[in-house]
Amino acid sequence: MLTGLYNLPPGERVQVSRNDAGQPIGAEAGVLANVIGMTARNGALLPISYESWREMPNGNKNQAVDHIKERFSLEVSDDYVKHALGKKWRDHKSFLKKKYFKNSLSLQEKMQNVPPGLIRYQWEDAVKFWSSTKGEERERVGVASRQKQKYTHTAGSKSFARIANEEELKSGSSVGRVQLFDITHTKKDGSAITPEAAEIMAKMKDKKIEFEATASTNGSANLDDIDNQVIADVLGPERYGRVRCQGSFVTPTKYFGAHSSQYMPSQSRSSQAEVNRLQQQLTQFKAEVEAREVERAAMEAERAAREAEREASYKNLENKFQELMAMFKQNQPQNPPS
Numbered sequence: 001m002l003t004g005l006y007n008l009p010p011g012e013r014v015q016v017s018r019n020d021a022g023q024p025i026g027a028e029a030g031v032l033a034n035v036i037g038m039t040a041r042n043g044a045l046l047p048i049s050y051e052s053w054r055e056m057p058n059g060n061k062n063q064a065v066d067h068i069k070e071r072f073s074l075e076v077s078d079d080y081v082k083h084a085l086g087k088k089w090r091d092h093k094s095f096l097k098k099k100y101f102k103n104s105l106s107l108q109e110k111m112q113n114v115p116p117g118l119i120r121y122q123w124e125d126a127v128k129f130w131s132s133t134k135g136e137e138r139e140r141v142g143v144a145s146r147q148k149q150k151y152t153h154t155a156g157s158k159s160f161a162r163i164a165n166e167e168e169l170k171s172g173s174s175v176g177r178v179q180l181f182d183i184t185h186t187k188k189d190g191s192a193i194t195p196e197a198a199e200i201m202a203k204m205k206d207k208k209i210e211f212e213a214t215a216s217t218n219g220s221a222n223l224d225d226i227d228n229q230v231i232a233d234v235l236g237p238e239r240y241g242r243v244r245c246q247g248s249f250v251t252p253t254k255y256f257g258a259h260s261s262q263y264m265p266s267q268s269r270s271s272q273a274e275v276n277r278l279q280q281q282l283t284q285f286k287a288e289v290e291a292r293e294v295e296r297a298a299m300e301a302e303r304a305a306r307e308a309e310r311e312a313s314y315k316n317l318e319n320k321f322q323e324l325m326a327m328f329k330q331n332q333p334q335n336p337p338s
Helices: 027-040 058-069 078-101 107-112 120-131 133-147 160-171 177-184 195-218 223-235 252-263 267-331
Strands: 014-018 072-074
Touching (some): 014 027, 027 072, 058 078, 078 120, 107 120, 120 133, 133 267, 160 177, 177 223, 195 223
Parallel strands (some): 014 072
């Protein structure tokens, strides 16, 4: 419950430092991560009824950030906090879906099976979306994407930024991407987490020796550039929006700067694929708009039906009340004449 944090004297806040990439580091970063997780699970601040984090209103996001900053003095930006909140919010929805939705209950039973502490209407909206065609398609894409992942890491809940910072404080030297890959894919007994990870680490080691020898001969040794070349050669181009072995909130443009294009998929190979992807997104968007209009019309009809039912019930009760009042007046004893 982080009671120590909430028992701080008035006006005192926890100081959280950041690295050059704008990521929180130090032991305090772990406390911040816990509070971000707790905030992301607060349905009053961040309802799970929205289909995606992008649809979450900025007002809710800003309110959640302000809630966190009441207890922390942050060197990291609000954008980082929102990014982290979005990740934790999606994780929270995924957990709820796996535990309370993925079962053999009927749709109506699932809607009635509200998880403890959750707001009913939010759960019902989430169940409706997960049961929809759009929700099922989104799950299918997510499952297919996860199946392509051949290995995970051993960092656990600790961020790559914190691990790199701790190693740098211990060794007194900077930690490159290749070294960080080794650290975060090695178990406590010194073995690789999977055979695939072991193979990758061996290839990276050989490539690094090769590139260092070439750079030394050319007199252009730069450890960061060598690591970047090694990872690109062994693992392929970076994906858009992220950089391997750098953790969240680090994009290719931020990390590589003007040289980011050389570590990304070439334009010649990806241009047609990008056109196809945008065309598919446009088609899907049109279908989603149409489906949403149909769903909205159905919800309006359902709401109107409920309102009519409530109105009829009210009038029925009012008529019964009038009847009872009339009977009461009829049964009252008449005053005898004076």
